[in-house]
Amino acid sequence: MKVILFKIIGTILVLVGAYFFGMVAMLLNIVSIRLTTLTILGFLWLPLMAIPLIWAKNKRVASKYCCAMLCLCLISSAAEGVYRMHQKSITINTTPNINVHEYLPFDENSKIVRLEHASLHLTDNLPRLDGAAAVFPVYSAFVHAVYPDTVTLGGMAGQVDSSFNYSNTVEGYRRLAEKRIDIFFGAYPSEEQREYAEQNHTTFEYIPIGYEAFVFFVNRKNPVDTLTEDQLRAIYSGDITNWSEVGGANREIVAYQRNKGSGSQSMLARFMGDTPIMEPPTEQVQDLMDGIIHTVSNYRNNVGAIGFSFRYYLDTLIANPNVKMLSVDGVYPSVENIKSGAYAIVTPLYAVTYRECKNENVARLIDWILSDEGQFIIEETGYSGIK
DSSP states (O other), X not given: OHHHXXXXXXXXXXXXXXXXXXXXXHHTTSSOSSSOHHHHIIIIIHHHHHHHHHHOSOHHHHHHHHXXXXXXXXXXHHHHHHHHHHHHHHEEOOSOOOOGGGSOTTOTTOOSOOOSOOXXXXXXXXXXXXEOGGGHHHHHHHHHHHSOTTOOOXXXXXXXXXXXXXXXXXXXHHHHHTTSOSEEEESOOOHHHHHHHHHTTOOEEEEEEEEEEEEEEEETTOSOOEEOHHHHHHXXXXXXXXXGGGTSOSOBOEEOOOOTTSHHXXXXXXXXXXXXXXXXXXXXXXXXXXXXXXXEOOEEOOTTEEEEEEHHXXXXXXXXXXXXXXXXXXBOOOHHHHHHTXXXXXXXXXXXXXXXXXXXXXXXXHHHHTSHHHHHHHHHXXXXXXX
C-alpha cells in the first residue's frame, strides 16, 4: 500500500513539476508558441518519460522506453532548431526601420544628400520635425541644409522631443495631432489617425513635396513578374489564393501585411478602396503581461509569399537581392515610370502640418522644400520630385 501511495505522490509531483516547467518556458518567452520544444518538454515529454518509470514493474524495459522518448525529444529539438534557422534566414524585416545614425545631419560620414549652399537658414523658432522611417534621410538632409549645426536628434526612446525628431508613422502622427511637432513627413494618415487629430482639435494640412510608388514584391524565384491591379486586390481580399490562378506555379499565396496605422498598411487600404482586406497572417507570441497575443507576421521570403512597401524603402534601404518588385499592369515601378505617370499606384510624399500652427517658419521651410533646392534633395535621395 505504501508503495502505491509513493507512486501516486511521485506521479503528482512529476505532473506538477512538468506543468510549472512548461509554464516557466512560456513566460520567459524562450521560444514562440508555434513550435515550443521546452514547453512540450514540460507538458509532455517529462510525464511520458517519468510516469512509466515510476509505475513499471520491469525497470529495464521502462528504462529503454525512457531512452527512446528522450531520443524523440532530442530529435524534435534538433528539427525545431533547423526549422528556426531556416525561418530566420528567409525573414525580411519590412517594418520601416533604419539605422538613423547613418543618416544624421552635420556628420561627415552621413549618407544624406548635401547642398553646398542653401538659400534658407533658420536660427530660431525652428519647426519641430518628425517623420516616417523611409523619409528620415530626406528630412535629415533638410535639417543639415537649413538648421544650425547645434540641433540634435530627439524623439527616440529615452530622449526628449526637439526640433529634429524620429519616431515612426504611428507615433509621429500622434505627436502631430497633439501639436507636439509642427511637420510630419510621410504617407497620408489612416482614418484612425485623422480621427485622433479631430479629437485633439487639430486640423491636418497636407502639402505634397514628392511622389513615391506603392509596390508589391515576391521571392525572386517566383515566375510571376507582373500582376494587374484587379489581381492584387483579389489576392489581398482572399479571392485569389493560389499562384496558378495568376499564371504562376501551383502554390498557395501567403499575402503578408503590416501593422495597422503604419504608412504602408494605410496605403494598402486606400489601394483596396471598397474591397475588404482579408485577415493577415499572424503569429502567436507569449507576452509576460498579456499572455498569448497575436501579432502580424513578419514577411518570410518563401516562394509563395507576397508583400508590399514603398519603392524607395524596398529598393534602397532594404535592397535585398532575394526579392523582386512586381510590375503592375505590365509597368515596372521605376523612377522614370513614376515621373511619367506610367506606373499607376503612386502616392504623394507629404509634409503634413496643422492649421492651428503659429510658427511662421513652417511655411518658410515648406516653400524652400518645394523650391529647386529642396526638390534636389528629394530626387537625389531616390524619390520623385513634385515638379
